[in-house]
Amino acid sequence: MKKRKQDIYVTQPFLPPLEEFLPSLEQIWNSRMLTNGGPFHQQFEDALCEYLGVEHIALFTNGTLALVTALQSLRVTGEVITTPYSFVATSHSLLWNGIKPVFVDIDPETLNLDPLKIEAAITPQTTAIMPVHCYGHPAAVDEIQTIADNYNLKLIYDAAHAFGVRDEGGSILRHGDLSVLSFHATKTFNTFEGGAIVCPDLKTKTRIDQLKNFGHVGEVTVVAPGINGKMNEFNAALGLLQLKYIDQAIARRRIIDAAYRKRLQSVPGIRCLENKREQAANYTYFPILIQNDYPIVRDELYQRLKDSGIHPRRYFYPLISEFPMYRGLPSAHKDNLPVATVIAQQVLCLPIYPALPMSVVDEVADFIAAQ
Numbered sequence: 001m002k003k004r005k006q007d008i009y010v011t012q013p014f015l016p017p018l019e020e021f022l023p024s025l026e027q028i029w030n031s032r033m034l035t036n037g038g039p040f041h042q043q044f045e046d047a048l049c050e051y052l053g054v055e056h057i058a059l060f061t062n063g064t065l066a067l068v069t070a071l072q073s074l075r076v077t078g079e080v081i082t083t084p085y086s087f088v089a090t091s092h093s094l095l096w097n098g099i100k101p102v103f104v105d106i107d108p109e110t111l112n113l114d115p116l117k118i119e120a121a122i123t124p125q126t127t128a129i130m131p132v133h134c135y136g137h138p139a140a141v142d143e144i145q146t147i148a149d150n151y152n153l154k155l156i157y158d159a160a161h162a163f164g165v166r167d168e169g170g171s172i173l174r175h176g177d178l179s180v181l182s183f184h185a186t187k188t189f190n191t192f193e194g195g196a197i198v199c200p201d202l203k204t205k206t207r208i209d210q211l212k213n214f215g216h217v218g219e220v221t222v223v224a225p226g227i228n229g230k231m232n233e234f235n236a237a238l239g240l241l242q243l244k245y246i247d248q249a250i251a252r253r254r255i256i257d258a259a260y261r262k263r264l265q266s267v268p269g270i271r272c273l274e275n276k277r278e279q280a281a282n283y284t285y286f287p288i289l290i291q292n293d294y295p296i297v298r299d300e301l302y303q304r305l306k307d308s309g310i311h312p313r314r315y316f317y318p319l320i321s322e323f324p325m326y327r328g329l330p331s332a333h334k335d336n337l338p339v340a341t342v343i344a345q346q347v348l349c350l351p352i353y354p355a356l357p358m359s360v361v362d363e364v365a366d367f368i369a370a371q
């Protein structure tokens, strides 16, 4: 394939029409309410709760600070069981709290934390489990909750990929003690930068709201070493507007997902990951696994696509456990993570976003089928 005129990246941020955002900007300019829980912050929290079908939400500057604060709010210490197959912020949030990550291998079907391997990793120091709904595919929520209950562990979901995802009982975000969202530009739902914690009750939300505001309670009292994690009015106003378009954006992603699947499922050596509940997925990523019976290895395909102007991403390679600040941990050893180690060598995330032309989807699929 010749080099394309315009390069295609794995994602392109979704934005509403600019004209529709201008009145909100004017309102912010006129009111001089820029942050610290202004009117857009309040409206966006309410609208998000309604859209997602959850009771309480605390908005944040970004998903990473939300993860750090979620752990702090539950007073998690010692060791936390988590997945090596994620974006590095998942484990970094543990280090920021002085917690030792304990990596457990993933399930080869879902690529989420393998519930059958969690118990063996629990020690007297374990205080929590932090799974990820990887690619927005629900983790084994029931099995993991049972383990958390049996061993009296907190359960915090990194739900950065799982905006709008539902299971039989409702929002996937209702599971565990807390769920954390990211609204980064590359995610399905974005506020440029942003994040949130889904909380089960008002008491928890109030504590989290204090922690994201330096630990302030009222004017003269500080109850904890909190951080500055507040979402500002610009991001909140944008989020409120983005909500109007999110269903359309997901519907468009779904069409692209189906087109890739149709063309790639018969290609020998290519495995597409299943969406267990099609109606309730968000199609944030389109990961494929380049298996041994494909004519070339993953990195060769990756390079050939790049040379042709298509830029897929190797999410998640390297594994978090391979980065210098983690690789010395006993649980980071490859022998402890055989499935994740293989998958990280096979995975490739293909371009998927609402504005992606269907002709490009066809082109990418044909290119992969033709190697």
Ligand SMILES: *Cc1c(COP(=O)(O)O)cnc(C)c1O
Pocket (backbone or CB within 6 Å): 062, 063, 064, 065, 086, 087, 089, 090, 132, 158, 160, 161, 181, 182, 183, 184, 194, 195
């Ligand atoms: C994007 C992401 C984060 C971090 O979110 P930010 O809003 O970029 O800080 C955390 N975990 C996972 C799994 C992510 O994909």
